[in-house]
Amino acid sequence: IIDDIASSGLSEGDLLPTIKELASRYNVSETPIRKALKKLGENNFLETVRGSGIFLKNSVPKSLRMEQDANLFSDISVPFVQNEHISTHYLTLAIVDKAPLYQKLWNEIIRRFEVRNPHIKIIQITDKNYDFKKVDIFQLDHRNIIDYVNNNNLAPLDTNLIIKEKFPDEVFSPASKKNKIYGLPLTLTFPLQLLNINMLHNFIPDYSITDYDFSTFIEVLEKFCKIQETEHNIFLSLGSCVNPFMYLMAFSDKFFDYSACVIKWKHPDILRFLYSIEKIKRPAQEIGMESSVILKNFFDEKVFCLSTFSPVIRNFYTNIPSFVQARPFPSTASGKVLYGCNYIVVGKHSKNYENTMKFISFLLTEEITKLTLEHGLFHVLAANVKHDGDVIFNQEREMLKHSLPCSIFGAKNYDFIIKSFYPVIDMVREGRISAKDAIAILTKEYKCSGVL
Structure with a gap:
C-alpha cells in the first residue's frame, strides 16, 4: 500500500481506494487489508472518516x-x-x-x-x-x-x-x-x-x-x-x-575470493567471464570484446554489451579497494585522462526488455550508482532497437559527455567525440539518417572500432 501511494503521487488529504478495491488489486481478502490500514492509521499515516473513506494524512514515514x-x-x-x-x-x-x-x-x-x-x-x-x-x-x-x-x-x-x-x-x-x-x-x-x-x-x-x-x-x-x-x-x-552484474561493476579483484564458490549462479557465463579476467592477462580492450559476448548471454539473447572498456577492468589488476575510490585512467589514444564507461544496448523486441530497462533506470537513480557515476566507474547508454541496425538513442548526451573513452573509437583526441560523434548521433535522433548509416560514416571516416 505504501509503495502504491508513493508511486501514484498522492498528497496529503487525497482519498485512497476502498478496502474492496484494494483487496481486489492485491488479490487478497479484505481482512489483511483492514489490518494493514489499521497499522498505517496507528502510525499516523492514514485517517479514516466514517462515511467518506480513507484519506492520506502524511507522506510515507521513514520509520x-x-x-x-x-x-x-x-x-x-x-x-x-x-x-x-x-x-x-x-x-x-x-x-x-x-x-x-x-x-x-x-x-x-x-x-x-x-x-x-x-x-x-x-x-x-x-x-x-x-x-x-x-x-x-x-x-x-x-x-x-x-x-x-x-x-x-x-x-x-x-x-x-x-x-x-x-x-x-x-x-x-x-x-x-x-x-x-x-x-x-x-x-x-x-x-x-x-x-x-x-x-x-x-x-x-x-x-x-x-x-x-x-x-x-x-x-x-x-x-x-x-x-x-x-x-x-x-x-x-x-x-x-x-x-x-552489480558485483562485477562495483568490487575489486577480491570479488573472486568471496562469492563465486558459495552461490549457485543461474548464468555460468558470468563465472567464465570472471575466470577470463583473472587468468588471461590480456589488454583491457580485448577483454572488453570478450565480455561483450558473455554479458549478452547474461542479460538475454537480444540484450548485449557494446563495450566494457572501463576502469572496472583495470580494477581487477590494480586492486582498487572499493568502487567509490575508482579513478580515471589515461586513454592511450588521446593521452588525456578520461573516464571509462560501459554501454548496454537493450533490444525492444527482447522478452527481457522491460526488466532490463527497469534495471538500467535503477542503476542510474539509486544512491549506490550515483556514487559510482560520480567517480566515473561506468555509464549506461540505453537504446530502443526497433530492428537490426536501427538504433535510436534515448539517453541525453550529457550522460556520456565526460566519460566516453576515445580508445573505443580509435580517435586522436577527446574533441572528436564532442565535434564529430555527437553530431552524427544527433542526426540519427532527428531522423535525418539511420543508425546503420551513422555507424557506416563513423567507421569509414573516423576509423572507429568495429565494435561500434
Whole structure:
C-alpha cells in the first residue's frame, strides 16, 4: 500500500481506494487489508472518516520504510543462522565494519534480528584489533578481511577461493586451529546494499532473493570448516541480494575470493567471464570484446554489451579497494585522462526488455550508482532497437559527455567525440539518417572500432 501511494503521487488529504478495491488489486481478502490500514492509521499515516473513506494524512514515514527493510533483511538472515547444523546455543555475532552510511537502518536491522533470534547477541565492532575470540560468529566487510587475517596470524588470503583445493591447508593451519579460529570468509554484503535488496528482487526476477540456496552456505561451511562444536569461531555473512552484474561493476579483484564458490549462479557465463579476467592477462580492450559476448548471454539473447572498456577492468589488476575510490585512467589514444564507461544496448523486441530497462533506470537513480557515476566507474547508454541496425538513442548526451573513452573509437583526441560523434548521433535522433548509416560514416571516416 505504501509503495502504491508513493508511486501514484498522492498528497496529503487525497482519498485512497476502498478496502474492496484494494483487496481486489492485491488479490487478497479484505481482512489483511483492514489490518494493514489499521497499522498505517496507528502510525499516523492514514485517517479514516466514517462515511467518506480513507484519506492520506502524511507522506510515507521513514520509520515504516526502515522497518520494512529491516524486516526483509531479518527474514533473509534467519534461515541459515537457525539451520540445524548451527547450534541453537547462545551465540554472539559481531558485525565488523566501518561506520555504515545508514546507521539508523543498520541499528534497526540489528535490533529486529535480535528480537527474532533471541539466542544470538549482535555486537557491532569498528575496532579491527578487537579480540574476536570472544565471539562465535562474525560477518566481515570485504575491506576488513585482510586486516583481520593479518591481525590474527592467519595465512594471507591471496589465492582464489574458486580453486577450492588450495584453500583449506593454507587457511586452516595448525596455528589457526590452536586459536580455535575456523571458518570460511563469506563477505557477500555491505551496508549500502541492504537498501537495494527489495528493488533488485523486483527488477531482476532471475536474481531474486529466493535464489539463495542457504544449504549451499552450510555445505561449504561444513566442508571447509568442519563445524561440529559451538566453541569454534565461524565466519559468516548475514547475506544480501547478490547480483553478479552489480558485483562485477562495483568490487575489486577480491570479488573472486568471496562469492563465486558459495552461490549457485543461474548464468555460468558470468563465472567464465570472471575466470577470463583473472587468468588471461590480456589488454583491457580485448577483454572488453570478450565480455561483450558473455554479458549478452547474461542479460538475454537480444540484450548485449557494446563495450566494457572501463576502469572496472583495470580494477581487477590494480586492486582498487572499493568502487567509490575508482579513478580515471589515461586513454592511450588521446593521452588525456578520461573516464571509462560501459554501454548496454537493450533490444525492444527482447522478452527481457522491460526488466532490463527497469534495471538500467535503477542503476542510474539509486544512491549506490550515483556514487559510482560520480567517480566515473561506468555509464549506461540505453537504446530502443526497433530492428537490426536501427538504433535510436534515448539517453541525453550529457550522460556520456565526460566519460566516453576515445580508445573505443580509435580517435586522436577527446574533441572528436564532442565535434564529430555527437553530431552524427544527433542526426540519427532527428531522423535525418539511420543508425546503420551513422555507424557506416563513423567507421569509414573516423576509423572507429568495429565494435561500434
